[in-house]
Amino acid sequence: MISRNDCIQMDQADDLANLKNEFSLPDNVIYLDGNSLGARPKAALTRAQEVVTQEWGMDLIRSWNKAGWFDLPSRLGDQLAPLIGAGRDEVVVTDSTSINLFKALAAALHMQAAQAQTASRRVIVTERSNFPTDVYIAQGLSRWLDRGYHLRLVDAPEDLHAAIDRDVAVVMLTHVNYRSGHLLDMKTLTAHAHAQGAMMIWDLAHSAGALPVALNDANADFAVGCTYKYLNGGPGSPAFIWVAPKHQTQFSHPLSGWWGHATPFTMDPRFTPDPGIRRALCGTQPIVSLAMVQAGLDVFAKTNIEALRRKSLALSDLFIELVEARCAAHPLALVTPRNHAQRGSHVSITHPQGYAVMQALIARSVIGDYREPEIMRFGLTPLYLGFTDVWDAVEVLRDILDRQDFNANQSRDAVT
Numbered sequence: 001m002i003s004r005n006d007c008i009q010m011d012q013a014d015d016l017a018n019l020k021n022e023f024s025l026p027d028n029v030i031y032l033d034g035n036s037l038g039a040r041p042k043a044a045l046t047r048a049q050e051v052v053t054q055e056w057g058m059d060l061i062r063s064w065n066k067a068g069w070f071d072l073p074s075r076l077g078d079q080l081a082p083l084i085g086a087g088r089d090e091v092v093v094t095d096s097t098s099i100n101l102f103k104a105l106a107a108a109l110h111m112q113a114a115q116a117q118t119a120s121r122r123v124i125v126t127e128r129s130n131f132p133t134d135v136y137i138a139q140g141l142s143r144w145l146d147r148g149y150h151l152r153l154v155d156a157p158e159d160l161h162a163a164i165d166r167d168v169a170v171v172m173l174t175h176v177n178y179r180s181g182h183l184l185d186m187k188t189l190t191a192h193a194h195a196q197g198a199m200m201i202w203d204l205a206h207s208a209g210a211l212p213v214a215l216n217d218a219n220a221d222f223a224v225g226c227t228y229k230y231l232n233g234g235p236g237s238p239a240f241i242w243v244a245p246k247h248q249t250q251f252s253h254p255l256s257g258w259w260g261h262a263t264p265f266t267m268d269p270r271f272t273p274d275p276g277i278r279r280a281l282c283g284t285q286p287i288v289s290l291a292m293v294q295a296g297l298d299v300f301a302k303t304n305i306e307a308l309r310r311k312s313l314a315l316s317d318l319f320i321e322l323v324e325a326r327c328a329a330h331p332l333a334l335v336t337p338r339n340h341a342q343r344g345s346h347v348s349i350t351h352p353q354g355y356a357v358m359q360a361l362i363a364r365s366v367i368g369d370y371r372e373p374e375i376m377r378f379g380l381t382p383l384y385l386g387f388t389d390v391w392d393a394v395e396v397l398r399d400i401l402d403r404q405d406f407n408a409n410q411s412r413d414a415v416t
């Protein structure tokens with residue numbers, strides 16, 4: 001059995017351990033929720049002060065040019081691209097994941113409707129357990145189009161293959177499931193969707209910055225994702241949208257605002273889309289929040305995603321092993337796959353009183369979160385977590401369970 005001393009030695013041998021110094025975290029907190037809101041890079045505060053006092057305060061409107069505000073969505077997109085296996089001029093950081101998904105899905109449906117072989121297709125495939133906003137956006141767009149589009153909700157990852165047939169216009173999947181932590185095989189599923197004549201959209205909310213993603217290698221069509229989770233861009237920081245190079249001159253979406261125009265400042269009443277990825281933009285961006293994304297991305301320049309993935313899997317292996325060994329007497333069940341090829345960077349465990357147990361953990365500064373039904377989520381973020389943190393977190397969990405030190409009757413907060 002692994003001891004706490006073994007974990008201390010693992011931290012001492014860990015080449016990535018010093019990356020924790022890039023972040024500002026409260027003392028004595030073990031933060032296991034980087035999958036939901038990443039920790040604050042120290043540089044974010046300096047950057048915020050610079051944007052607010054100098055760029056906004058002193059340079060005022062001149063900053064759109066002088067501080068490069070106008071180009072920021074593309075510059076950040078280029079900085080992010082290597083983390084998701086994309087190239088230059090293929091990604092912009094803008095809007096929210098929900099909105100970007102709307103744009104990508106609308107664009108994909110439109111492209112399918114324009115081709116004789118796929119024009120009659122009306123099925124959009126996704127997982128029933130997908131993050132609800134993804135499902136809601138697809139339902140909302142389908143209803144709004146009023147052309148008979150409808151969702152085929154698949155219940156288990158192993159049923160996806162059969163569900164993607166020649167009736168399907170678009171497959172829209174989340175790479176790592178927010179609840180189970182299940183990682184899908186992007187390359188195989190994309191190839192299968194294409195073989196059936198469907199287009200493929202990937203939501204990378206729980207994979208960008210957490211594990212290597214290879215969009216171009218997988219030959220995907222569109223992708224979206226968050227920057228406030230593993231990319232540490234700050235609460236509600238703008239999301240990203242990627243469009244495959246082969247689609248860039250063809251794709252169009254309904255939110256054709258002036259930032260997507262080829263020459264916004266000609267103030268032309270006719271919309272001429274930007275020739276490239278900037279046509280995915282809509283309107284003026286939240287610059288203060290957008291600027292924080294850079295502080296998050298800069299940290300990744302100090303390491304590489306393969307090394308982060310190795311450590312993430314080592315942390316989650318350790319977490320699973322310790323929970324099973326030390327909390328064996330309690331009604332816990334592992335939801336996340338043990339197989340590395342199917343595991344993201346968080347571990348989900350059920351307990352009949354999952355919400356209450358999580359609240360007890362948070363009260364003792366071990367911060368994870370709770371998702372219905374019964375699921376406690378523990379994000380194992382290699383940038384700022386060590387092996388000893390994992391040991392200590394499991395020790396607190398064991399103590400809470402052994403002493404039944406949780407309140408099963410407490411009311412729920414608005415955010416769980």
Ligand SMILES: *Cc1c(COP(=O)(O)O)cnc(C)c1O
Nearest residue numbers: 096097098131133174178203205
């Ligand atoms: C976190 C998450 C979102 C969040 O979407 P917002 O528009 O930022 O609220 C969307 N989809 C998935 C799969 C997520 O995990």
